[in-house]
Amino acid sequence: MKQPLLDMRGIIKSFSGVRALNGVSIQLDPGEALSICGENGSGKSTLMKVLSGVWPFGSYEGEIYFEGNLVKASSIRDTEALGIVIIHQELALVKELTVLENIFLGNELGSFARLNDEEMHRRTSELLARVKLDVLPDTPIRDLGVGQQQLVEIAKALNKNVKLLILDEPTSSLTTTEIEILLNIVSELKQQGIACIYISHKLEEVLALSNWVTVIRDGDHIDTRSAENLTQNDIISMMVGRELDELFPREEHDIGDVILKVNHATAKQAGASRAQVEDVSFELRQGEILGIAGLIGSGRTELMQCLYGSYDGNYEAEIELHGESLAIRSQRTALEAGIAMVPEDRKRHGIVPIMSVGRNITLSVLSQYSSWFGAINEDQESQDIDNYIAQLKVKTASSELSIKNLSGGNQQKAIIAKCLLTHPKILILDEPTRGIDVGAKYEIYKLMFTLVKQGMSIIMVSSELSEVIGISDRVLVMHEGRLKGQFDHQGLTQEMIMNCAIKEDTANV
Template sequence: MKQPLLDMRNIVKSFSGVRALNGVSITLGDGEVLSLCGENGSGKSTLMKVLSGVWPYGSYDGEIYFQGQQVKASGIRDTEALGIVIIHQELALVKELSVMENIFLGNELGSCVSLNDEMMHSRTRELLAQVKLNISPDTLIRELGVGQQQLVEIAKALNKNVKLLILDEPTSSLTNNEIDILLGIVQELKGQGIACVYISHKLDEVLALSNWVAVIRDGNHIATKAAAELTQNDIISMMVGRQLDELFPRENHQIGETILQVTHAKASQPGASRCQVEDVSFSLRKGEILGVAGLIGSGRTELMQCLYGCYDGDYQATIELSGQTLQIRSQRAALKAGIAMVPEDRKRHGIVPIMGVGRNITLSILDRYTAWFGAIDEEQESHDIHDAIARLKVKTATSELAIKNLSGGNQQKAIIARFLLTKPKILILDEPTRGIDVGAKYEIYKLMFALVKEGVSIIMVSSELPEVIGISDRVLVMHEGRLKGEFDHQGLTQEKIMNCAIKEAESA
């Protein structure tokens, strides 16, 4: 039997007495792709941190063998020297440096007296060609989109003579075209004998790309199976430990009269060649889930930011809520009127990372616990926190735990809990399930239907077309700042949405 490239045996890792990994074993051969699947908090990232040397030898139990030799890494530099390279979901590029400088950062060619810029420039061009990126080596990272930055990270890995590439949620922020390019490059790397561990919640990608699928649940290795033998439902069942009746649990609910009317919404940035939102008008009914679809740059998020008073450019719109005309120029004004918004980027705009889970949840209603003489009603705040954690099923050891230590799905549920405490009439959810696992998605969908049954109206912006169709009652489609179409969910297909989203581009 051929010796595997990677052999991780009975890995055990604990934090403060709590086991994050409980005897996990995986193997991988040259040129193979193993997808690592599991819910947020299942232990996937911890296992990869062990493999890549973030958690050094001695901080975990078990053994790791790479190319037949035991790995006893004291840090990432040791594993990179072996050819094990990890690309994290949060990219680690220095945005003020050039592509070439990032690729060779810490591995410069030349001497301490004089760097060989010509050789590094030539090598960078070769690497960029390999990852199908047609840009100058001198381009600054901050001038590149997320998809291009992801490819630069892969070029950087190739420069380290990578034998095993670890990709953690590489497509969570990419467009469909960028995803196709990235998956094509991984296929090419397979052909060159480079192995890959691929972490993703997008199961269609997992099945298209992988030789093997390994599932971890609650720190335990459930199974490793050939991808060709699995369906998406098989993987979901292993991940969550139960059958999900449907991926999108649509529930019947009553839709009432129009509660929100937005007319002539417009948003622009000084000096921009076109408006990000151009004369958009739409309505929302009580107890309705209104989906908003469109390609990146269509103006979806900017339109929602106008409604919530947080757009950072110039904007205007006539907003009528329950027949009353509103002037919303701040988030505080929106919340007071009954409009709340869960932002697209939870790490930048949603959470205060070092603050406890509980205080993140009550952040928007702190004045509710403050008496006229300045005292804080800590008992009532604690009661609300624990009720919210229970209702949203936020998995946390304690409400005082810093929210940065929670999984992405539990961070998202905590943010939703915060805005539900404001008792909104309208809840805007911008990419509510981005980067979270199937089980957490299912819980958020169930919550959405529970809310609309209570009379809350929901606007959901999503790049996931199956999600838009599966959850929405009605769908708006935007393209280059304009509203291009409106559809009822009955009989709606992804093709109809995409045709509407790109029709202007095709006719140009």
């Protein structure tokens, strides 16, 4: 009988008596890719921490065999010595060091007294060529884009003679072109006999890359099936434990008159050679979901920051809300006018990690609960927090729990709750489903349609073209700071958006 490269048998891992993994078993042969899918909190990351040695031998039940030998790792260094290398979503590169220094960090060639710089430089060049990264070994990491840094991480793994490469959400911050490059490299590594475990919420990538797909739900191993016999809907149904009528649950809703006019919006950083937003004008109707598409760097986020008063450079725009001129110079001005925004980077700009879930939700409206002499109406505050947690189905053990302990999807719901508590007329959602699982995405989509049916207007920025088409009533496409196209969702295709996003001509449909 053929011996697998990896054989994890009946892995059980508990925290404070609660099982995070309940007897999960997976196998993988050399040169194969296995994708592990599941909602946030399903146990994917815990399983990879067990495999990579973060949780050492003896802290879990079950057995791990690699190349036929029982693994008794006490640290990541032990598993890396075996050829098991994990690349986390949060890259572990030292940005002040060069590419070469990062690749050989802790594994330098030569002696303490004299490093073999020439050999390290030669090997770094070979590794960079292998991952198709055209930069010099002496390039500082801080000068590279996120996609290039991801390739440096893979080069670093190859330098450790990797036999099993684990990629945890590797494309969540990459452009379409960078994603294609990464997937091609992983496919080439498979041809070289290197196995891969791939964790991603992007199911089109999962099906394109994988030989096998394992689904975990609430710590249980639901199934492992051949990728060629699966559809996205099959995976989603196994992940959430129910059938989803469709990935994008579009609901009929009335669209009213124009409520917002933005004319000649321009935004530029001091000293920049060109504007990030250049003379952009658009309208928004009541009850409408307006999608904003375009490549990264096209000015989508900067345009929304101008509208919300959070752009940190120089900006100007003629804004009319319900026919009245509006000068937005701060986030407070925008909130008072009825404009709220869920930012693109929720960890940096959306939450205060050390604060509780509840206090994050009420942070923008604390004055509502304060009396003239400074006392807080804690009963009313707690009631509002509980109501929004229930309404948005935020999964948390308590409203007093630190928000940093929630999954990405539940953090996002809490940020949306914070915005809704301001009772906005216009809600801006910048990458609302980035890095969250399909179940949470579905709930956010349903919420969006509930809100527009109540008369709210939504502007959604998204890099996922299928999401833009599936959710929006109308789509604006930006290119290098300019508005290049405007489309109705009926009959709209991803190809139409991409052609508009990369070309100089303007399209209106």
